[in-house]
Amino acid sequence: MNSYLKQIIALAMLWIITIGITAQPRISIFFDHVTEIARQEKISVKEAAQRVRNLGVEGIDVRVSTSEAQLNMLDSLEFMNASAIADINFVEGEQPEAEHQAIDFMKRHGYKRLLIIPGLLPKDAAPEKMEEVSGRIAAFVKKASKKGVEVMVEDYDNRRSPCYNTAALDHLFADSRKLRHVFDTGNYLYCGEDVMMALRHFLGKIRHVHLKDRKAMHDNASLPIGTGIVPLKEVIRELLNSGYKGWFTVEHFGSPSMLEYTTQSVANIQAAWEGTQKIM
Numbered sequence: 001m002n003s004y005l006k007q008i009i010a011l012a013m014l015w016i017i018t019i020g021i022t023a024q025p026r027i028s029i030f031f032d033h034v035t036e037i038a039r040q041e042k043i044s045v046k047e048a049a050q051r052v053r054n055l056g057v058e059g060i061d062v063r064v065s066t067s068e069a070q071l072n073m074l075d076s077l078e079f080m081n082a083s084a085i086a087d088i089n090f091v092e093g094e095q096p097e098a099e100h101q102a103i104d105f106m107k108r109h110g111y112k113r114l115l116i117i118p119g120l121l122p123k124d125a126a127p128e129k130m131e132e133v134s135g136r137i138a139a140f141v142k143k144a145s146k147k148g149v150e151v152m153v154e155d156y157d158n159r160r161s162p163c164y165n166t167a168a169l170d171h172l173f174a175d176s177r178k179l180r181h182v183f184d185t186g187n188y189l190y191c192g193e194d195v196m197m198a199l200r201h202f203l204g205k206i207r208h209v210h211l212k213d214r215k216a217m218h219d220n221a222s223l224p225i226g227t228g229i230v231p232l233k234e235v236i237r238e239l240l241n242s243g244y245k246g247w248f249t250v251e252h253f254g255s256p257s258m259l260e261y262t263t264q265s266v267a268n269i270q271a272a273w274e275g276t277q278k279i280m
Helices: 003-019 031-041 045-054 068-076 096-109 127-146 166-175 185-190 195-205 232-241 258-279
Strands: 027-030 059-063 080-087 113-117 150-154 180-184 206-211 248-250
Touching: 027 031, 027 080, 027 258, 031 045, 031 059, 031 258, 045 068, 045 258, 059 068, 080 096, 096 113, 096 127, 113 127, 113 206, 127 150, 127 166, 150 206, 166 195, 180 185, 180 195, 185 195, 185 206, 195 206, 195 232, 206 232, 232 258, 248 258
Parallel strands: 027 059, 027 248, 059 080, 080 113, 113 150, 150 180, 180 206, 206 248
Antiparallel strands: none
């Protein structure tokens, strides 16, 4: 083989690597799903985690209350830190203890991105209540960012949530320029919004993705990803075109067969990814 041909092959290989054709999606899962698999299948949590790992799931989303023993077990199976989750009820008022616990967990265990669940507003809450909550979130974001922690909120499937829809999230982001978004594909459908419109609206703020599928708008039952009405391939393509390199977390809380759902979801995500790569 002459040197010119070798150079052409080397450049072609570099181009393939650069555009990511050989790359695989970074798939994560909630640790809550792993423990549910263990319960349903009547196996240990470690065995459930190993089965999930064998499917090609590399990341884990944990709660800041996850025990040291459980974290060590996940480390032993070489799960990577996708995100941590903290319930910090800013609706009820200042939460210094919960804030400290969350930031301390992040620093001790090397997690960089924190999803906060800020509680639920009272029914018919006055606008002033939302202002108070938004201010508390903004103050926490400022505190956490000084510690190297990126705080995120997701579109949450409860109309009393301060993060319920695009308008509510716009309010929070307006009050905190460092606050970032976990884009949940199913929850925008739940509140009656178009998934792709919401995706494009928040594209610059998205740092993490929850892949969730639904049967129909306003339906809160989750399906295996890729079997409902979420345009999975279009979502992945739009994110990749934007330069997104983060995690795709499979989500189907309430599944009657979590291992089966997870197996199908992972396969569908990988197939959608491959189909997207062929088009790009």
